[in-house]
Every structure is written in C-alpha cells, then in structure tokens.
Amino acid sequence: MYTPIEKANILMEALPYIQMFHGKTIVIKYGGNAMINDDLKKAVMNDVILMKLVGMNPVLVHGGGPEISQLLKRLDIKSCFVNGLRVTDEATMEIVEMVLVGKVNKGIVAQINQYGGKAVGLSGKDGQLIVARKQFAITADAHGNEIEEDIGLVGEVEKLNTDIIDAIVEKGYIPVIAPIGVGVNGESYNINADTVAGDLAVALGAEKLVLLTDVEGIFTDVADKSSIISSLRSDEVDGLIKEGIIAGGMIPKVQCCVKALEGGVKRTHIIDGRIPHSILLEVFTNHGIGTMVEKA
C-alpha cells in the first residue's frame, strides 16, 4: 500500500507530461491481445479517455486481423498472407469491411462512450479520410528476381483528408479509425492498420505514435527477454533487418515508425499491449516502456 504522500508523488510524476503533451496529437495503433482480453480492453479505453480529459488529442487506429481470420474461417474462406498482408479478393474484402467497420470499430466506440468518454468511429470512406490505391507485394520469382505480386484489394495510402478528424477533435471527441481505404471509383481497399497509423501520425503532425503489440518491444534476441532494446535510432533499423534481428511482423511496425519520424513525428514507440495501462505508463511516467524508435 502507498502512503498518501507516495500517492501524491505518483500523480505529480504525470504533471510534466500533461504539460508537454497538452493540445498535442498522439496516434495510437490498437491491436493484438489488448483488443481481445476484456480487462486489457477496458484499460486501453480508460487510458485514452484520461489522455483526452487532461487536454491531449488521442487518435485511435485499430486493427482486427484475428477477428477477420476467425469469421473467414467460419465462412470457409481461406486466409492467405504475402509479406504480412492479407490477400484480399472481393469476398474477403466484404468480410474485412464488415468486421473492421461494422463490428470492431463500433465496439470500440460503444465502449469508450460507456466508460464516460466521447468517441466517433470513422472508416477511410467517411469524409474521404483515407484515399487509397492498389498495392502490390514485392516478392521474388523462382530465379530470385524481384516481382510485383497481385494481392487483390490491398491498398496503400494515397492521400489523407484529415479535415474530418480535425472537426471531430475540435468538438471534444476521440476519433476511432478503421483501416479501410476508398479508391477513386468508390471501391474499398484493405490496408494494414500499422501503416494507416504511421501515415496518419504524419498527416496530423502528431507528437507521438504508439504501436501496441504482443511482445515487450524489440529484442536483439527474441529468445532472450533481457535483450530488449529500450531505444533505437532510425539509422540502425535497416542493419537490424538485414541481419535478421528484426524479422516477421516486426518489420512493418519498425518501418512505419521510421517513416513517421521522417515525416516529422517526434517520437515513436512499440509497446506491450499485454501490460494493463501500458499507454498510461508510456505517456505519463518517467520510465517509458517497450522500445522507443527515435530519429537519427
């Protein structure tokens, strides 16, 4: 148990961070276990509500890959990934949009509102927020030559029209964004949620980008928990990828941090969404958690 003075000191630790981030935008990519476990879910929602109430502007971008895969399985549609991106034909796109926009997005919005926050859900179609174009996956043919592989309705961000976010934030709401893009002919595109979060952080001139994941952060040896890298410079990233130290799903995450830093975002963090209130610990305390990726 803490004494009253210890409790007061803990609260005071947050003051410089509240001052530093007052009026500033913080983009949070919400995904992984923190989206499945009820207690973790509640902790994330309350962290975001707290940030908003002390004058920060949190913007939540959510994933939902596991929920999409679950429904596809129930419908007997196979999930297939190339470079971590879901191959998306028309039938899959319909499910992706139903799950992300209809279910996940509205679920998050309802929960934030239930806990006393004010949230508005958007997909990339609302206010033409995320204009997208088709993305090809870069793979290799049998001779090792680089080729562009058609992965269907997977998109990349072409343009972000952030007016709708500005309007919502100005009215005191927390924007909750599903990573669905809209093409020039009104067609839907499936976009990786980390990518949307990174691009949006740049477009909004965010102070911070926080990516929640299911590991403690970036390790030099994934098998050795003591090898966590607490701070990484953006010019070290390519070398770690080439050496195979950063691999798999961590590659797009760290690359999206680098892109965000190059686009002017001050700080980017990859943190463990399995820790209750990990966002609070990162934003409001002296001992940030996970891995911070900073500009070289």
Ligand SMILES: Nc1ncnc2c1ncn2[C@@H]1O[C@H](COP(=O)(O)OP(=O)(O)O)[C@@H](O)[C@H]1O
């Ligand atoms: N150097 C590394 N440090 C930490 N995780 C790594 C590293 N290299 C590869 N990974 C893998 O990346 C995974 C995180 O990516 P991913 O599973 O796509 O996350 P999410 O589901 O949160 O989007 C980790 O679970 C881990 O298996």
Ligand SMILES: CC(=O)N[C@@H](CCC(=O)OP(=O)(O)O)C(=O)O
């Ligand atoms: C193109 C692509 O792969 N899109 C992702 C979109 C959801 C997502 O990114 O969810 P997570 O963050 O939970 O992985 C998908 O279809 O799974």
